[in-house]
């Protein structure tokens with residue numbers, strides 16, 4: 001399956017369409033309703049961060065299939081990419097409750113817990129790329 | 138998009154039937170507070186049965202609505218939070234600690250009545 | 256391996272096999288006692304060792320494949336790892352002994368021969384150990400699966416009151432499953448009060464406590480209340496000694512107390528009815 005969707009995040013509507021696209025793909029891939037909610041929520045967090053801190057960027061949602069391991073693993077990968085200000089202190093940003101915008105500071109640490117794999121690559125003044133994977137159980 | 142707010146005696150009933158985007162959520166916050174003020178409501182039940190996802194932003198707006206309503210003298214009960222939504226909230230580390238909950242609208246009303254009695 | 260050594264082994268094949276079968280009998284009595292299971296009878300032993308010797312004919316990859324298939328079957332039939340390793344040890348000594356007593360072997364050659372045989376047998380032992388750990392991991396996977404399926408559903412005991420009995424060790428995977436079961440069950444049975452019964456949980460450490468607290472929070476979010484029951488004295492001790500904070504979670508020592516509390520929370524109680532009049536009704540009817 002080579003399904004992939006790219007959603008531009010420029011307005012609040014981008015947040016909604018990104019998470020809806022994620023939920024649809026998750027449903028198609030056969031994720032449980034709980035995992036569908038986890039994936040949609042994670043996308044919502046990442047998309048909102050783009051909207052809030054980088055103004056615009058994109059969310060890429062892909063179906064993954066790894067045949068090289070046994071049993072083969074399938075899952076969904078989210079990539080959130082922007083060319084915003086970057087995150088100065090990633091360690092702080094990953095802490096529960098840390099926020100620079102009066103939010104709950106639950107977004108990034110939350111995404112990490114909602115998904116199975118999480119990776120963050122951010123450079124000050126260059127931008128941020130966050131990838132997260134959820135595997136089908 | 139506006140979320141309808143129904144009045145039942147001293148209570149307000151809200152059943153969220155739309156996708157809660159940021160704008161809708163903020164609009165709802167404002168509408169509800171105005172309505173509480175207008176009607177002098179003592180309690181509010183917000184039913185979330187149809188809500189498929191609550192992220193940290195929506196959670197914050199909801200938590201704020203509860204605190205603000207309490208300030209205005211109206212108790213709020215959240216009802217119908219779906220298992221998948223509850224689990225994601227827990228994963229996110231969002232507990233909504235002080236917020237009363239109930240299974241559905243009907244139970245929510247009962248809970249309000251109980252809370253207002255004692 | 257040098258063709259000359261392979262040739263030697265083939266020449267002495269019968270002698271080697273017979274000697275080994277004798278040795279393995281001693282190993283058998285040491286590892287499984289006198290009651291030799293039929294999976295380890297002479298016939299199987301013989302097939303095993305013949306297969307090992309036959310692998311010398313194949314090139315390495317093919318040999319590995321043959322060995323794997325055979326060993327897998329033996330593991331499945333219940334050959335313990337120690338039996339394999341001890342068996343291969345005896346095989347090595349039989350080989351070395353045969354080689355050194357063979358004619359026309361000078362001392363320089365014997366050293367090389369020993370070395371080649373050691374390497375060959377070690378390779379086989381390593382592969383067997385690998386197969387073994389592989390199958391072991393599979394077994395664990397399977398058991399884990401079984402355990403997950405075992406996790407009981409939420410049981411309604413009275414109207415509005417349900418019980419979730421937890422049995423066995425609770426890891427993250429299981430905790431997730433249990434949480435989903437409980438929440439779906441609450442919606443299905445319209446439960447107002449959920450009793451989580453940990454009587455069957457052997458150890459409550461910080462990890463388990465964390466999972467229980469999270470489950471209790473989720474239960475509250477969907478609109479029910481949770482009571483933790485089945486707290487045995489030693490569990491109470493570990494909870495306090497570890498400094499685990501159960502927060503506002505209600506607890507009771509027995510399921511019965513929990514049910515009484517649940518009834519009270521739903522404005523009900525159990526009353527005793529007049530047994531005499533009850534029995535007279537029965538007799539009269």
Ligand SMILES: Nc1ncnc2c1ncn2[C@@H]1O[C@H](COP(=O)(O)OP(=O)(O)OP(=O)(O)O)[C@@H](O)[C@H]1O
Pocket residue numbers: 045049050053054082084085086087093094098099100101102103104105106107108109128193194
């Ligand atoms: N794409 C991004 N670009 C730049 N900074 C970011 C980005 N994403 C997150 N950050 C920084 O990391 C901090 C933590 O983000 P996180 O999502 O965890 O919390 P929050 O957005 O502040 O609050 P919440 O998500 O709970 O509403 C943010 O406050 C912000 O400073």
Ligand SMILES: [Mg+2]
Pocket residue numbers: 045048049103106107108
């Ligand atoms: Mg955020």
